Amino acid sequence: xxxxxxxxxxxxxxxxxxxxxxxxxxxxxxxxxxxxxxxxxxxxxxxxxxxxxxxxxxxxxxxxxxxxxxxxxxxxxxxxxxxxxxxxxxxxxxxxxxxxxxxxxxxxxxxxxxxxxxxxxxxxxxxxxxxxxxxxxxxxxxxxxxxxxxxxxxxxxxxxxxxxxxxxxxxxxxxxxxxxxxxxxxxxxxxxxxxxxxxxxxxxxxxxxxxxxxxxxxxxxxxxxxxxxxxxxxxxxxxxxxxxxxxxxxxxxxxxxxxxxxxxxxxxxxxxxxxxxxxxxxxxxxxxxxxxxxxxxxxxxxxxxxxxxxxxxxxxxxxxxxxxxxxxxxxxxxxxxxxxxxxxxx
Ligand code: NCD
Ligand code: ZN
Ligand code: ZN
Numbered sequence: 286x287x288x289x290x291x292x293x294x295x296x297x298x299x300x301x302x303x304x305x306x307x308x309x310x311x312x313x314x315x316x317x318x319x320x321x322x323x324x325x326x327x328x329x330x331x332x333x334x335x336x337x338x339x340x341x342x343x344x345x346x347x348x349x350x351x352x353x354x355x356x357x358x359x360x361x362x363x364x365x366x367x368x369x370x371x372x373x374x375x376x377x378x379x380x381x382x383x384x385x386x387x388x389x390x391x392x393x394x395x396x397x398x399x400x401x402x403x404x405x406x407x408x409x410x411x412x413x414x415x416x417x418x419x420x421x422x423x424x425x426x427x428x429x430x431x432x433x434x435x436x437x438x439x440x441x442x443x444x445x446x447x448x449x450x451x452x453x454x455x456x457x458x459x460x461x462x463x464x465x466x467x468x469x470x471x472x473x474x475x476x477x478x479x480x481x482x483x484x485x486x487x488x489x490x491x492x493x494x495x496x497x498x499x500x501x502x503x504x505x506x507x508x509x510x511x512x513x514x515x516x517x518x519x520x521x522x523x524x525x526x527x528x529x530x531x532x533x534x535x536x537x538x539x540x541x542x543x544x545x546x547x548x549x550x551x552x553x554x555x556x557x558x559x560x561x562x563x564x565x566x567x568x569x570x571x572x573x574x575x576x577x578x579x580x581x582x583x584x585x586x587x588x589x590x591x592x593x594x595x596x597x598x599x600x601x602x603x604x605x606x607x608x609x610x611x612x613x614x615x616x617x618x619x620x621x622x623x624x625x626x627x628x629x630x631x
Pocket of ligand 2 (some may be wrong): 391422458459504505
């Protein structure tokens with residue numbers, strides 16, 4: 286097979302940043318994704334509908350000429366978020382979810398939640414209005430091994446939340462473990478998980494492949510091979526609870542290649558092509574469209590995109606660096622040859 290036509294995919298977990306970074310990264314997502322759920326972890330975070338409206342305008346202004354790329358905005362859940370904030374979000378037509386970060390879990394998460402019980406009234410309002418809660422599902426307890434933080438989060442918090450708010454739409458973002466997959470597969474509805482391409486491609490050896498690999502460092506960390514296999518199995522299974530979310534998270538090269546490097550992998554420049562490679566290696570290329578283009582909008586209650594993109598077997602090399610203001614960003618698979626490429630203008 287040398288050509289694959291898909292309904293236009295969407296990215297259900299994306300970091301676009303702000304300032305100089307924004308115009309440098311928007312085109313990579315806009316070249317093939319129709320819409321993206323845009324993460325609110327700016328500094329300061331996107332807390333209110335007014336913040337989201339202003340950020341959305343900046344994103345729209347950073348789109349390439351002629352692009353219809355649509356940012357789907359999210360609010361950052363803090364311990365001061367009110368039920369009025371939630372009502373306003375539910376009533377406006379451009380905020381589609383609220384994001385939960387445990388304080389201290391990941392990049393720009395200091396304003397996150399320390400105690401989930403503090404935000405129960407707000408979560409109750411989300412349940413009432415049908416506004417999905419997107420979760421960075423890791424505990425931050427220093428006693429817990431960093432590779433176990435997702436599994437412990439599910440055990441300690443997710444199950445409780447589901448029981449307390451059975452109607453709440455939940456997305457476990459960037460699922461990385463077989464535990465997460467098993468949980469999402471068997472929990473009562475409505476729950477889903479996004480799966481990144483890097484967690485499908487690599488196991489944790491990729492962090493130390495011949496030396497320390499800062500460009501493979503993200504949170505939650507890439508896990509053991511059996512977890513990777515469970516993720517591939519879920520993504521290619523046709524189960525509508527699993528869909529594409531790149532978690533493309535650009536940081537300047539110097540901030541990654543540092544004695545205390547930032548977490549985040551910039552996958553947007555080759556994201557759909559890398560997913561295609563994973564699906565092809567699993568013998569499931571015909572399942573890519575469901576995962577990339579159908580399950581996400583169905584879960585969010587949005588229409589599927591009507592137009593299509595074409596992937597061609599046409600070898601190309603991922604750029605080694607992308608300029609952003611005075612900096613460079615190193616993309617995932619930098620300098621590597623890929624088999625598939627999105628036909629430009631498709
Ligand atoms: C993300 C970022 O850089 O904003 N980093 C990451 O490693 N995934 C934050 C996040 O999604 O947790
Ligand atoms: Zn996260
Ligand atoms: Zn993220």
